[in-house]
Amino acid sequence: MISYFLSQFGLVGYLMLLVSLILTAICIERCITFIFLPRFKSLQIESLITLAGQGDSDAIKNRIDNTSSKLSKYIAPLLLESKDIAENAVSIMMRKERQRLQQPLVWLNFFAVVSPMLGLLGTIWSMSHSFKALAESLNGSGLEHMILYLSEAMYATALGIILALFSMFTFYCFRHYSESYLFRAEEVLNDLALGLERQKIANKTQYLTDNLYVKKQA
Template sequence: MEVLYHLSHLFGPIIYIMLFAFFFLTFLTTERIIKFILLPKFKLPKHDHLSEYNEKCKHSKINNHFSSYVLSTLKDNQKKQAERKINLYLQSLRKNLFRPLILLNLLAVVSPMLGLLGTIWGMSKSFASLSAQMNQANDFENLIRYLSEAMYATAFGIVIASLSLIALFVFRFLFEQYFQNLEDSLNTFIESRA
């Protein structure tokens, strides 16, 4: 509790919102990393028969849902119908992966505004302190403290925004690469079975 009081004294009341944004950024980034690691992988089979590869996938514990879905779709449908079903599945997977990235974008936009709000808050307190000091002795301790509060709030907002933007672009790049590789593998696999 003493740490929160110290942070509140250092940054002002805006720190609570900024801490929430920082912890949310940390949570969302961690969740996206875990999600990326657990994404289904699809490797081109070296077997001549889909049923043989499908059996192998059923016994594999890793990513068998995805491979089984693709293989059963290819086995049970015509080529065009199988391509449509697989494309719908990939669109659904893409939507689920990219949806939380909107929140990273929101954090990247809102965090500098929170920092600016903290700056305005600190500066207004500084000017209030300055006007009070002009009527009293020349004690600039409060003025310096409020100005540093304003600068810390701005810096923290910029740090959160920078981390959000970096995470957003890294995840966007990784997910796009993943889907490009997956689609290439599936197209090659489908064409080889035609």
């Protein structure tokens, strides 16, 4: 069937087949990428905040080392760097991650626009043959061919629309998932930064309270 389709539509058929293969490859690659994204767990973040509050730098480093490398690259700056440096580092990493997740999706949007055009070209290709068959039908020999070419024109249009809808659907699904993931990551990292800041303030307050108590006792 594929060989018949390619023989009937020529270059347009090969282009449609190529677009189908590229769309399949992009979808598989994006699915694999999203499956292996690091997960942000609340209990893991809370334990890191507790360790940071205790001021045990060795325990913090051990916990980071035991965390997956993809996740630790986001968490490490918040625990080991100053607030300003950590916020800048995390902001840069999140921008790079957004670009990494969404840049390939541009091709899905591109094919969503191009596919109907390819379907239209296939329709025009078949319609040109049908008109040729119509001319032959005037002599009583081409009516059957004309009907065949008209049906093929409809198939070309339908295939182009299907490819466009598939491209658009997968584009918005992957885009929504990536935005949801990045929002969750930013939310967790902000909670971690806020928790660390509160822990520092609490430790400082406790330190001042203890010193004041010692002075009163003296």
